[in-house]
Amino acid sequence: MASLDLKFAMIFLFQMLIGILGNFSLLHHYLSLYLSGYRSKSTDLILRHLTLTNSLVILxxxxxxxxxAFGVTHFLQDFGCKLIFYVHRVARGVSMSTTSLLSIFQAITISPMNSRWAGLKARAAKYIGPSNILCWILNILLNIRVPEYTTDKLSNKTLSKTIDFGYCISELHDKDTDLLYILLTSTHDVLCLGLMTWASGTMVSILCRHKQRVQHIHGTKVSPRSSPEIRATQSILVLVTTFVSFYTFSSIVHIYFFIFCKTTSWVMNTSALINACFPTASPFVFLSSDQRVSRFFLVCTGRHKQFLHPFRAT
Known part of the structure; x- marks a missing residue:
């Protein structure tokens, strides 16, 4: 095994372990809060759904x-390749849709009562479950042709433009015959990114205006600790920037494959690492920005008596 392949193998293994640990830690956190009697936020259901989807993307x-990367290349047959790539594409699409959905529901939740979103604040929680189901149905149908373009390396099928993943082969879409399919998938991705960026920008604007009003009421004294508005704004910006950056790089690599029809092992490995970066990093962003993590830790360690209301939901 080449030294570079061994390095990529260890990086893949480390990234997968960290990603699964982070997502299941986030899922355990929400389940523990629920079982401990903590009143859930309206977005907790979306986050629990997102952790499972991200885990599926990583695995x-x-x-x-x-x-x-460890040198085992012929472990999947034709059906295995089709299943793995279909599951990955569906899970990736659902992860993107769910992240966009999360941003929209967060923007509705923190909007002022006199805003145009005020009428949706009370009804928003009822649409979370159906929206999650709709994300799955939409992406299952949208990626229905993925198995058609995927096969194992020992297949006798004659393919013109292909991407060699080392263990499976994927045929690149022909821009003339598959224009409608490419347009549909691209529209889904662009729409999700656009909604996420718009919702996140709306939240940042609301939080900044709220911080200015609070400073006007309480004076200009600067607290040594960052205000909740600043911490929330920072987590939103980190999440959106991370998602858009990784998705942009992944799109650039795919366009490179489509135009030049060339693949190299290090480019393929780097692309795979980038695709798994957001599902790996996102649970740690959510955990670091959720104040209930520290409150729940205080209760579990017996230090909750120092606080009057450790479990009052925000």
Whole structure:
């Protein structure tokens, strides 16, 4: 095994372990809060759904990429390749849709009572479950043709333009015959990114205006600790910037494959690492920005008596 392949194998393995640990830690956090009697926020259901989806994205791509980097290349047959790539594409699409959905519901939740979103604040929680189901149905249908373009390396199928992943082969879409399919998938991605950016910008604007009003009421004294508005704004900016950056890089790599029809092992490995970066990093962003994590830790360690209302929901 080449030294570079061994390095990528160890990086894949480390990234997969960290990603699964982070997502299941976030899921355990929300389940523990629920079982402890803490009143859930309206977005907690979306976050629990997102952790499971992100775990599926990491495992469906991380396991075969790790095995291939270790030199095990012929462990999937034609059906296995089709299933793995279909599951990964659906889970990736659902993760993108759910992240966009989360941003929209957060923007509705923190909007002032006199805003145009005020009428949706009370009804928003009822639409979370159906919206999650709709994300799955939409992406299952949208990626229905993925298995058609994927096969194993030992297949006798004649493919013109392909991407060699080391363990499976994926045929690039023909821009003339598959224009409608490419347009649909691209529209979904652009729409999700646009809604996420718009919702996040709206939240940042609301939080900044709220901070200015609070400073006007309480004076200009600067607290040594960052205000909740600043911490929330920072977490939103980190999340959106991370998502858009990783998705942009992934799109650039795909466009490179489509135009030049060339693949190299280090570019493929780097692309796979970038695709799993957001599902790996997002749970730690959510955990660091959720004040209930520290409150729940205080209760579990018996230090909650120092606080009058450790479990009052915000």
């Amino acid at each position: 469906s791509r991380g396991i075969p990429e790790t095995l291939a």
